[in-house]
Amino acid sequence: MKNFKTINLDKIGITASTACAIHCAALPFFLTLLPLWGLEFLATPLLEMSMILLSLILGVWSLSKSYRQIHRNPYPIITLACGFMFILIGHLSEIDLIEPILIPVGGFTIAGAHFLNLKLNRSCKHHH
Structure with missing residues (x-):
């Protein structure tokens, strides 16, 4: 078993x-087929909110720790915030076409924030 610090x-x-992004993008296409496959739980708001909450916790924890201890670059945090803004706007929008576009874009933007953070962490030669 890996040490928690090495994860x-x-x-x-x-x-x-x-x-999360793939789930939100693909769900409209497979919504009618999910019950046939016994996967209707994938269309529940609880699962969607759980995925968003998990992404939020991981993002804030990982990026804030890296910012404070390693690279001091605000761009990953700004990118993370933009991703969650896309998701929030997608959920709050009353225009039906906006939600299936903005929410996956938000998920991929959050993944991009983590990718940027990972690259910055690797490029730093020392810890502050």
Whole structure:
């Protein structure tokens, strides 16, 4: 079993955010087929909110820790905030076409924030 400190939160964040984006993008296409496959739980608001909450916790924890201890670059945090703004606007929008576009874009933007953070962490030669 890996030591908790060796687990890379950015890689977990990239995976969780990408899974969330794919889930939100693909769900409208497969919504009618899910009950046939016994997968109707994938269309529940609880699962969607859980995925968003997991992405938020991982993102804030990983990026804020890296910012404070390693690179001091605000761009990953700004990118993370933009991703969550896309998701929030997508959920609050009353225009039906906006939600299936903005929410996956938000998920991929959050994954991009983790990717940028990972690259910055690797490029730093020392910890502050």
